[in-house]
Amino acid sequence: MLDKLYNFKQQHDQCGVMLCFSGYLSQELMIGIGEVLRNKLKQEEDSSMVLKIFSVFVEQAQNIMRYSADQIPPNSEEDSALGSGILVIGKNQGHYYISCGNIVDNHKVPHLNSQLIKLQQMDKEELKQYYKEQRKKDTPQDSKGAGLGFIELARKSNSQFEFSFQPIDEHFAFFSFKTIL
Amino acid sequence: MDNLNISATTQTPAIYFDEENQTLNMIGECYPENITKFSLPLFAWLNNYLMVLETQLFTVNIELIYFNSSSSKMLLDLFDCLQSAVVENQKNIVVNWIYDVENESALEYGEEFKEDLNNLNFNLIEKN
Numbered sequence: 224m225l226d227k228l229y230n231f232k233q234q235h236d237q238c239g240v241m242l243c244f245s246g247y248l249s250q251e252l253m254i255g256i257g258e259v260l261r262n263k264l265k266q267e268e269d270s271s272m273v274l275k276i277f278s279v280f281v282e283q284a285q286n287i288m289r290y291s292a293d294q295i296p297p298n299s300e301e302d303s304a305l306g307s308g309i310l311v312i313g314k315n316q317g318h319y320y321i322s323c324g325n326i327v328d329n330h331k332v333p334h335l336n337s338q339l340i341k342l343q344q345m346d347k348e349e350l351k352q353y354y355k356e357q358r359k360k361d362t363p364q365d366s367k368g369a370g371l372g373f374i375e376l377a378r379k380s381n382s383q384f385e386f387s388f389q390p391i392d393e394h395f396a397f398f399s400f401k402t403i404l
Numbered sequence: 405m406d407n408l409n410i411s412a413t414t415q416t417p418a419i420y421f422d423e424e425n426q427t428l429n430m431i432g433e434c435y436p437e438n439i440t441k442f443s444l445p446l447f448a449w450l451n452n453y454l455m456v457l458e459t460q461l462f463t464v465n466i467e468l469i470y471f472n473s474s475s476s477k478m479l480l481d482l483f484d485c486l487q488s489a490v491v492e493n494q495k496n497i498v499v500n501w502i503y504d505v506e507n508e509s510a511l512e513y514g515e516e517f518k519e520d521l522n523n524l525n526f527n528l529i530e531k532n
Contacts, residue, residue, distance in 0.1 A: 250437040254414050271508040274470055278509075281435050281472050288437065303437055355520060358480050371473035 240313040247295055247305040253284040260312060272404075276312070276319055279379050279402045282372045283323035284310060291325035292395055322401040332388050332396055339386050342377040350378045376402055408449040417468060419446055421453075427463040435472035443478045447485070454489045459496060467502040467531070469510070476513070483517060487524040498525045505530050 235243060242260055244252075260280060264273045291306030308325030327335070345353060354374045362370060376384060380402045389397045408428070412418035417432030428450075436442045453462075464486065471479065489495040501517065503510035511528065518526045 250415070258414070270504075270506050274507060274509065278470060278472070285435075285437070285472065285474075351516070355516060358477050359520075362477065371477065375473040375476075 235313075238313055239315040240311055242312045243310070245309040247307045248284060248287050248310070249305050250288065250303065253281070253288070256284075256310075257281065275379055276321065276404060279321045279376060279404065280310070280312060282376050283321055283400065283402070286372055286400075287323055287325045290327070292328050293326050319404045320401055321404070322399065324397060324399040326391060326395045327388075327398045329394060329396055332398075335398070336388065339373065339384075342373060343382050343384070345377070345382065347378075347381060350374060350382070354378060376400075380404055408446070410445065416442055421449070425463065426460055427465060429465045429467070431465075431467045433470045434468055434475040434478075435470065436475075439472075439474045439478045443482075446482070450482070450485060454485075454493070454495065457489075457495055462495065462497045464497065464499045465502060466499065469504070469507065471513075479517065480520070483521050483524060483526070487521055490525075491523050498527065500527045500529050502529045502531050 241263060242256060244256060257277060257280060261273055261277055264276055268276075287308035287310065288303070288306040291308045293307040295305040295307075297304050306325060308323060311320075311322045313320055342350070342353075354371065357371055357374060360370075383403045384401060385403075386398070386400045389399070391397055407423065408419060408421040410416075410419040412432040415433065415436050417430050417434050419428070419430045421428050466479070483499065486495075486497050486499065490497050501514035503514055505511075514528045518528065
């Protein structure tokens with residue numbers, strides 16, 4: 224592993240990776256990483272762009288925390304669960320990319336898949352209307368946020384996102400999602 | 405009635421009531437892990453306040469630099485609550501959505517709330 228570390232870092236550099244995190248993610252960790260990200264971006268971008276990238280980062284990170292199938296259960300009611308996943312933020316060919324990945328239960332794949340295809344096919348105005356419609360509804364039962372995360376991600380990127388599900392075994396698949404700004 | 409005074413953190417806004425001006429202020433950023441838990445004291449305070457509010461003007465100033473999607477739902481719930489107080493109980497309420505001109509999405513989000521709140525006096529105000 225040790226001799227491969229430089230190689231690993233070089234691969235990241237070639238892909239323009241600015242930040243990469245893999246493992247269990249907490250809200251506190253997310254805040255820390257977010258601060259580093261904003262400080263770095265401030266040197267290169269105007270405040271609107273910095274906030275846009277930051278907002279995509281927050282939605283993706285909170286998705287991992289809330290919906291990763293690999294979780295450390297909370298110690299107490301005050302605590303929250305820690306979801307495991309991977310987050311990568313970088314710049315390639317003049318565009319920023321923010322990617323996240325985590326394992327999901329196989330039975331959740333069809334719904335998520337069709338939901339994301341639907342979002343990909345919507346134009347700006349349709350996404351706005353859909354966002355407003357969903358926001359008026361009561362929070363879905365299996366949602367720990369407001370169920371608006373992916374719609375927000377689609378809106379921020381004008382539907383410029385990619386996703387995939389890679390089979391792991393009979394229980395789980397690996398979900399990857401990439402936003403391009 | 406207890407006064408409302410929540411200090412800001414990196415991930416949550418300052419929320420406080422200025423009694424002299426009958427103004428509720430929300431200033432900062434909002435992306436906590438659990439927005440429902442965070443906003444409980446705000447809604448508890450607001451429900452009490454709306455019951456004792458008479459004919460005087462109640463102003464709500466919202467100045468958020470960034471908020472996540474679940475906080476956007478909380479904001480809509482807040483505005484719905486204020487709109488109901490206007491429509492059903494003839495309360496005198498004004499909301500000022502204060503945005504920085506350099507922050508493109510802050511104005512856009514404000515406009516989207518305004519579009520859905522036809523019976524609430526909702527102003528979009530550019531920050532000086």
